[in-house]
Each structure stands twice: as structure tokens, then as C-alpha cells.
Amino acid sequence: MAVLAKANQLAAEGRSIIHLEVGQPDFKVAEPIRRAAIKAISAHQTGYSDANGLPALRLKISDYYARYYGLNIDEHRVILTAGASGALALVVALLTDPGDGWLLSDPSYPSNRYFIEAFSGVPQVCNVGPETRFQPSADAIRQAWQPSTRSLLLGSPANPTGTSLQAPALTELAEVVADRQGFLVSDEIYQGLEYGPEARVSALSAHDDAFVVNSFSKYFGMTGWRLGWLIAPDNAIDSLIRLAQNLFICPSLPAQHGAMAAFEPEVMTILERQREILASRRDFMLAELPATGLEVPVAPDGAFYLYARLPEGAPTSDDYCKGLLDVTGVATTPGTDFGSYQAERYLRLSYAQPQAILEDALGRMLKYRL
Numbered sequence: 001m002a003v004l005a006k007a008n009q010l011a012a013e014g015r016s017i018i019h020l021e022v023g024q025p026d027f028k029v030a031e032p033i034r035r036a037a038i039k040a041i042s043a044h045q046t047g048y049s050d051a052n053g054l055p056a057l058r059l060k061i062s063d064y065y066a067r068y069y070g071l072n073i074d075e076h077r078v079i080l081t082a083g084a085s086g087a088l089a090l091v092v093a094l095l096t097d098p099g100d101g102w103l104l105s106d107p108s109y110p111s112n113r114y115f116i117e118a119f120s121g122v123p124q125v126c127n128v129g130p131e132t133r134f135q136p137s138a139d140a141i142r143q144a145w146q147p148s149t150r151s152l153l154l155g156s157p158a159n160p161t162g163t164s165l166q167a168p169a170l171t172e173l174a175e176v177v178a179d180r181q182g183f184l185v186s187d188e189i190y191q192g193l194e195y196g197p198e199a200r201v202s203a204l205s206a207h208d209d210a211f212v213v214n215s216f217s218k219y220f221g222m223t224g225w226r227l228g229w230l231i232a233p234d235n236a237i238d239s240l241i242r243l244a245q246n247l248f249i250c251p252s253l254p255a256q257h258g259a260m261a262a263f264e265p266e267v268m269t270i271l272e273r274q275r276e277i278l279a280s281r282r283d284f285m286l287a288e289l290p291a292t293g294l295e296v297p298v299a300p301d302g303a304f305y306l307y308a309r310l311p312e313g314a315p316t317s318d319d320y321c322k323g324l325l326d327v328t329g330v331a332t333t334p335g336t337d338f339g340s341y342q343a344e345r346y347l348r349l350s351y352a353q354p355q356a357i358l359e360d361a362l363g364r365m366l367k368y369r370l
């Protein structure tokens with residue numbers, strides 16, 4: 001937030017700022033989605049919906065899991081929410097009694113820690129580094145599990161590192177959690193944005209009782225529409241719906257009508273093309289970034305971030321990011337936003353910007369090095 005405030009201040013002073021700190025795709029929302037939402041608004045479909053969302057949209061999400069993941073998820077297990085944030089709030093509210101421990105990776109998405117604390121839970125971090133592609137191993141989770149631990153929260157593909165868990169690792173992790181009668185929660189908000197040869201995978205493939213968080217924000221490019229979803233086991237659905245009614249009433253109805261078009265073949269073709277563009281930007285950045293002195297120890301296979309190590313002798317990440325912004329106008333996010341493990345040696349940059357802007361950013365960063 002400090003970098004963003006500084007970037008905004010410099011922009012207001014007339015400086016040219018490149019935003020590599022932002023966590024949203026630069027693509028406009030696909031036209032059929034926009035049209036479907038406008039049609040709904042014109043037809044006054046703007047009231048409340050059921051707390052868990054439109055049945056027709058839940059059915060489309062169930063079909064999506066069948067088509068892309070080969071999974072049979074009954075639509076009653078899908079709860080539409082205000083983004084992945086709404087889904088995370090619901091699942092943490094449901095699974096947390098005061099003092100319950102939640103295992104999560106350091107580094108990881110910062111808000112998760114605060115969700116857990118807001119519901120009187122205790123974040124318990126498992127440090128992850130390049131050796132394990134910034135993902136927790138089953139052994140590490142076995143060791144980190146404490147008597148108070150109830151849940152394991154995974155992110156795949158992960159923010160800030162862009163690395164994914166594949167099916168065998170997910171299965172092992174699911175077993176560790178099941179052996180301890182814990183809950184497995186997987187934040188899969190960047191799913192669809194995968195660049196490796198591996199098939200798409202969900203924690204639901206490893207464990208049908210997993211709680212899975214997803215969103216229309218990233219792959220579908222609908223950040224400001226505030227729509228996401230949660231998949232939960234059958235026996236959790238009634239309680240989750242009661243929580244959703246009281247916390248949010250329902251997710252945005254115009255957004256839900258827009259999202260009804262999101263799974264049309266025409267839209268999927270557009271999204272697939274965008275994924276390819278992001279993949280080529282990723283390759284470009286991975287090839288060019290080392291010349292700036294920043295090293296990406298693990299090539300990401302998802303999302304749109306690079307988690308880069310600072311050069312030897314560089315100041316800590318907060319100071320490095322501030323200096324980079326001051327001197328070159330390139331805004332990045334210091335590793336310290338995502339935790340504390342080796343965080344002062346890393347920064348995150350997003351390549352969800354047009355190629356020409358990325359080239360401009362790299363040119364400026366090159367001069368910062370000299």
C-alpha cells in the first residue's frame with residue numbers, strides 16, 4: 001500500500017508510472033459478458049438473488065468442473081460469493097473456533113492471515129522457498145501441524161510466486177490433513193491461468209471434501225464485478241448459506257447475469273487467447289529480467305506474477321522497491337507484503353501489462369542497475 005500511495009503521488013506530480021504492482025489482468029472484460037450484464041440491467045434484473053446465487057449459474061460452474069477437470073460436483077455444492085474474498089470469509093468463518101490454527105505458506109496472499117485473525121483463529125505459517133517451488137511439501141505440513149491446527153490453506157497457482165501444486169503433491173497433502181481429521185482449503189483463484197504442460201488440476205481431484213475457493217476476477221478478468229465461488233462438502237452447505245445470508249445477503253445480481261455468458265465457447269476462446277498472451281509475456285520477462293540484476297529462482301507455471309530475488313548487496317525489499325519507484329517510476333511490491341520468510345530479499349512484479357509497457361519497464365530497470 002505504501003508503494004501504491006507513493007506511485008499515485010508521483011503520478012499526480014506528472015511522473016510517468018508503470019504499474020507492475022497491480023494484481024489484475026489488463027484485458028477488457030470479454031464482450032459477451034459485458035453484453036449479458038447490460039441486458040440484465042436494462043431488464044431491471046437488479047434485485048437480490050438467493051444467498052448462494054442463481055441456480056443456473058451454479059449449474060454452469062458444475063458443468064465447468066465436469067468439462068475441464070473431469071469432476072462431478074453437484075451444483076448444490078457451489079456457493080456464489082462476492083469474489084474469492086467473500087468465499088474466503090465464509091470458509092474461515094465456518095471452520096474457525098477461537099484459537100483454531102490455520103496452516104498457510106509464507107509467502108502467501110496477505111489477506112488470508114487477517115481473515116483468520118478476524119474470526120479469532122491463529123495463522124500458523126509454514127515457510128516455503130525455491131527448493132520446494134514455494135509450495136509446502138507433505139513432510140513440511142506434517143512437521144508444522146500442531147495440536148491446535150484444524151485447517152490447511154493452500155494456494156495454487158499461488159500469489160506471489162505463480163507456482164502450482166500438481167496432482168501427486170495435492171493427494172499427499174490431502175492425506176496428511178485427512179489423517180489429522182483436519183480441513184483442506186484450496187484457493188484456486190488463478191486457475192485457468194496455467195502455462196505448464198500439466199493438465200488443469202483442482203484440490204477436489206485429490207479430496208472430494210476439500211473446500212475450494214475460486215473467482216471470476218482473474219482468468220475471467222472480472223475483478224471489479226465482485227463475483228467468485230466456493231465449493232464445499234454437502235454437510236457444510238446449509239451452514240455456509242446461513243452465513244452468506246447474514247454476511248452478504250447475496251452476490252451482485254448484474255454480475256451473476258454477466259457471468260452466465262462466461263462459459264460460452266466464444267468467451268472461452270477469448271480467454272484462451274489471453275492466457276497465451278500472458279504465457280508469452282511470462283517467457284519474455286523470464287528471459288529479460290536477469291539483465292536487471294533480479295533473479296527469478298523458480299519459473300512460475302501460473303498466475304501473472306514473478307517472485308524475483310534482489311541482487312546481492314541490494315537494500316531490503318521495502319527500500320529497493322521505494323528506490324526503484326523513485327528513480328525509474330516502476331512500481332513493484334516488496335516481498336514483505338506476503339510474509340516474513342526471506343521476504344526482504346524478494347519483490348513481486350506482475351506481467352499483466354501490455355508487452356510495450358513491459359519493455360519500457362525493463363529498459364528503466366536496466367538503468368536502475370547501472
Ligand SMILES: Cc1ncc(COP(=O)(O)O)c(C=O)c1O
Binds near residue numbers: 084109187
Ligand atoms: C490468492 C488470492 N486470493 C484471493 C484474492 C481475492 O480476489 P477476489 O476477491 O477479487 O476474487 C486475491 C486477489 O488478488 C488473490 O491473489
